[in-house]
Amino acid sequence: MVIMLDADVVIRGERGVFDLGGWVASLPNHRFEIAAITIAKLWHGVERAVGPQKSKRRKYLETVVAALPIVPYTEQTAYEHARIWAELQSAGKMIGSYDLIVAATALERGSHVATFNKRHFALVKGLHIIEPK
Numbered sequence: 001m002v003i004m005l006d007a008d009v010v011i012r013g014e015r016g017v018f019d020l021g022g023w024v025a026s027l028p029n030h031r032f033e034i035a036a037i038t039i040a041k042l043w044h045g046v047e048r049a050v051g052p053q054k055s056k057r058r059k060y061l062e063t064v065v066a067a068l069p070i071v072p073y074t075e076q077t078a079y080e081h082a083r084i085w086a087e088l089q090s091a092g093k094m095i096g097s098y099d100l101i102v103a104a105t106a107l108e109r110g111s112h113v114a115t116f117n118k119r120h121f122a123l124v125k126g127l128h129i130i131e132p133k
Helices: 007-015 020-025 036-048 051-067 075-090 097-109
Strands: 002-005 031-035 112-114
Touching: 002 007, 002 097, 007 020, 007 036, 007 051, 031 036, 031 097, 036 051, 036 097, 075 097, 097 112
Parallel strands: 002 031, 002 112
Antiparallel strands: none
């Protein structure tokens, strides 16, 4: 199984409230990846940080990024993104724009999404969600 990490999983790992490395190690038969939009969200946090926190975040993120394949936003992702966006908007159940892109990227690839934000992602039909423990 391929698992795409949502930003909240990486952020909780950085904050020390979730053992990301331990969780990944506990699933040795799975492959992990991260969507390009998630990298943007995480780097935004680095850019906003100040003082020693900025350096700490940068180092953590560089380590995570070096360990995971980054999945680009492709033309096919754009089609999937538009489909999900239209479906959720028509149903009056819109989720965040970045979450839409993560969901589209995962659906396009047949990946599961690891997130602590199950409530939003559960609105996307056909998306497999894993809540890390």
